[in-house]
Structure formats: C-alpha cells, structure tokens
Amino acid sequence: MDQTDSNLSFFDLVGNVRAMRRLKPDPVPLELIRRVLRAGVQAPSGQNTQPWAFVLLTEPESKQWFAERYAGAIRGRGRRTPDLDGRTSASRQFRALYYQLEHMHETPYILLVCGKRDWPFRVPEAERVGLAPPSYGSVYPCVQNILLACRALGLGAALTTMHQVFEAELQERFGIPEEYGVVATIPIGWPLGRFGPVRRYPAEDVTFFDAWGKAEPGE
Numbered sequence: 001m002d003q004t005d006s007n008l009s010f011f012d013l014v015g016n017v018r019a020m021r022r023l024k025p026d027p028v029p030l031e032l033i034r035r036v037l038r039a040g041v042q043a044p045s046g047q048n049t050q051p052w053a054f055v056l057l058t059e060p061e062s063k064q065w066f067a068e069r070y071a072g073a074i075r076g077r078g079r080r081t082p083d084l085d086g087r088t089s090a091s092r093q094f095r096a097l098y099y100q101l102e103h104m105h106e107t108p109y110i111l112l113v114c115g116k117r118d119w120p121f122r123v124p125e126a127e128r129v130g131l132a133p134p135s136y137g138s139v140y141p142c143v144q145n146i147l148l149a150c151r152a153l154g155l156g157a158a159l160t161t162m163h164q165v166f167e168a169e170l171q172e173r174f175g176i177p178e179e180y181g182v183v184a185t186i187p188i189g190w191p192l193g194r195f196g197p198v199r200r201y202p203a204e205d206v207t208f209f210d211a212w213g214k215a216e217p218g219e
C-alpha cells in the first residue's frame, strides 16, 4: 500500500490509522495542515455547535515548552518503569512512547484541539459547580477526522491526552480562554515508521442482536 496515497479507499484508510509516535523533524508544508483542519471541521457536533478551536504550535520555543511538560507528566506518574526491551505489544508501545517523549520538541507541529466548555444536559443546574468540561463528545469526531486526513496525506499523527496533568498552565501559556478546554494534543509530522493495519477486536465480538449477549439475529 502506498504510504502517501491520498486515493486510498475509506475502508483501507480507516483500518490503517495507527498512533504514529515516531516522526521525522523534516518540515511539513503548512498548507497540508490547513487541509487536515478543513477535514476536521466537517465533523458532526451536537446541535451543530462546532465547539472546536485549534492552536497550532509551530515555534521551537512553544514546542520545547510543551515537550518538557509532556515528558514531566509521563515521567511523574510514578509507574514502574516498563520493560522497554520486551517483545510484547505493551513494550513496543512504551518504546514508541519514550521515543515520542524525547523527540516531541522536534515535531514540525503540535496541534492543540480545544473544545468549548458546556455542561452535559443531564447535570442539573444546581449541581453545576466550577468550570464545565469541554464538549468531548462533540470534539472527538473532529479529532478522528484529523487523524484520518493526516493518514490520507501520508502524515503521521498521534492522539495524546497527558496534557491534562498541566492543562491550566497550558491554557495560560498559549492564551486559551477559560470558556475552552484542551481536549487532545496531536503531534504531526512525516512518519519514521510505516503505517500498518490496526489491531482491534472484531466487530462481531462486540455486536449483539435485539438483546445484550445474543450474537446472531433471529431465534
């Protein structure tokens, strides 16, 4: 399969969008990112509110600032050091994660996907204390469009959410207003590794007919 073929069929594309954590530092034309974002905003959202906004980190010092805090957030989790030499998929994922930590600042772009805050309707007004969460449900379709569009253009991207550990500081550093929260942060660049099929449980294993647990339709 051509790694940069933007004429892939949808079904090839969707089964091929892995988290690409190893990215080249080589420049990526801004026009490609604009195309990606134009695809992002085609997504549906509750009542068509389109509650997304983007901050694209392009300056070396912005990316360095983000990369340092991101690495601190992961390293500060106090988890046992994973077996980085193992052959399991968890070890492979951790190797990629650690590569990403060390190279995040070199990534051509780090995209902050913001979401307008809004209380879910099931939270009664009397219980609405503090800031509402961003409308995650209305922003994630946009995030997935972004990941698909990157893949279609041969760009590597990885959805990350560890910024939650330093979100207030992040918002202040980049002037993101309080009415918005940061939903996801996505480093984008040309991939070092190859795209490949994702590994997922078959849809048949999690699909039921007319009642939970009934794996076939009919009697």
Ligand SMILES: Cc1cc2nc3c(=O)[nH]c(=O)nc-3n(C[C@H](O)[C@H](O)[C@H](O)COP(=O)(O)O)c2cc1C
Pocket (backbone or CB within 6 Å): 017, 018, 019, 020, 021, 097, 158, 159, 160, 161, 162, 198, 199
């Ligand atoms: C809500 C959400 C949060 C995620 N947060 C992170 C993250 O903080 N760091 C990271 O490296 N990957 C993150 N991921 C990516 C997943 O780890 C990844 O998609 C999953 O392990 C499957 O791997 P694959 O996409 O390469 O097949 C996140 C994905 C989702 C949907």
